[in-house]
Amino acid sequence: MxxxxxxxxxxxxxxxxxxxxxxxxxxxxxxxxxxxxxxxxxxxxxxxxxxxxxxxxxxxxxxxxxxxxxxxxxxxxxxxxxxxxxxxxxxxxxxxxxxxxxxxxxxxxxxxxxxxxxxGRTRRIDLAHAFGRHITTVIASGFDSAVNERANRMRWPRGPMRYNVATVAELMGFEPLRFTLELDGEVRELEAMLVAVGNGPSFGGGLRICEGAEIDDGLLDVAIIHPIGKAELVRSYPRLFTGSLVNHPRYERMQVRRVSLAAAGVVAYGDGERLGALPMTVEVRPGALRVFAPVS
Structure with a gap:
């Protein structure tokens, strides 16, 4: 600093x-x-x-x-x-x-x-880069982005309640999605409820989907929620606020410098904003941004 x-x-x-x-x-x-x-x-x-x-x-x-x-x-x-x-x-x-x-x-x-x-104290942090944009927090694709897409189409209710209604509506018919991932050159095909790429640990107001991620380690954290039942998904949701979801048997996390994701009909959101439809490639830009920060 x-x-x-x-x-x-x-x-x-x-x-x-x-x-x-x-x-x-x-x-x-x-x-x-x-x-x-x-x-x-x-x-x-x-x-x-x-x-x-x-x-x-x-x-x-x-x-x-x-x-x-x-x-x-x-x-x-x-x-x-x-x-x-x-x-x-x-x-x-x-x-x-x-x-x-x-x-x-x-x-x-x-x-x-x-x-x-x-x-005036500053430090340098990493950024994730995808769709020609720099992301400071998390890029999510899957269940969460589907909820965002539904909420953005809704005209009622207004405010945060819209996302609660959209979550319930999306959950009724949501099925695991087929992803193709390329993680630092290694290709994997899998089904998942959600794949998130984190520059930092949380998104959505403190949902710690990438618990353990550091914003200055030169790495991206990829979090995968493998297929789970709808009831279990609802029960597990509060664990996102504590970061304890990392201990769930259907949760997986890894660190990479570059990841590509492909899935049919899936849209990605980053920093809470719509980025675009998959496929996408996310790369880390180490130390790309200087920020004012408190003394740690």
Missing amino acids: SVHPIQRIDVLVNPTSGQGKGARVAAEAVPLLQRSGLIVRVRQGRDADEAGELARTAAHEADALVVVGGDGLVQLAADALAGTDTPLGIVPAGTGNDAARHLSIDRKRVRSAVNTIIA
């Missing part, structure tokens, strides 16, 4: 993150940054494309980029800053905030997250 001197920063805000939490958090965070003596330029994209362009501009014009939002906005920033020396600061304001969780950034107290940036 090193201290990175900063004077001029761009703050990129997603005001709709966390059902409006982004705007409220930004209103608290920006004055704190300004009172510390930093020169702050606040930016807000009208859509993902414009937000990405603003992040790329910050990589060249600012000493640092700070995002106020969730994992989707962090992913846009990671795309813009990957391979540069411009550090990324995170003030969590999303629903899941798993990138902040991986970095031990305070997800509840805005002042604490801002102080992490003001302190």
Whole structure:
């Protein structure tokens, strides 16, 4: 960990993150940054494309980029800053905030997250790269991505309850999927409920599907949930929050630098965002992103 001197920063805000939490958090965070003596330029994209362009501009014009939002906005920033020396600061304001969780950034107290940036201590972390994008947390394909696809098609109910309804509906007819995996050159064909590729341990607001994954070890963690009955899948779900699913006999985890996945009709999600339909190849980009982080 090193201290990175900063004077001029761009703050990129997603005001709709966390059902409006982004705007409220930004209103608290920006004055704190300004009172510390930093020169702050606040930016807000009208859509993902414009937000990405603003992040790329910050990589060249600012000493640092700070995002106020969730994992989707962090992913846009990671795309813009990957391979540069411009550090990324995170003030969590999303629903899941798993990138902040991986970095031990305070997800509840805005002042604490801002102080992490003001302190200027940075570290380098790995990124996963797939579909031309950089992922900070987990790429999931299988049952979880099917739930996301169903929820995105639904108009009711609104908010988190939509995903609960989608989970129940998807579970009714879900069957194990046939995957072809290539793991650092070794090909495997198998049936699975879910295959996840983790740069870090969790996704979806603390679901520790890749428990044990480190964000700076130069490796990807591949987690497989082999076929299990629907009742057992429901019973096992709470174990994702504790990381104890790794002890389930139908769970498998391995570490690789490159993995390719193929499965018919399956879509992948990364950092909570839709990436695209399989097949896909995921590679690790060691130390690709500099981030502000608390002293460990």
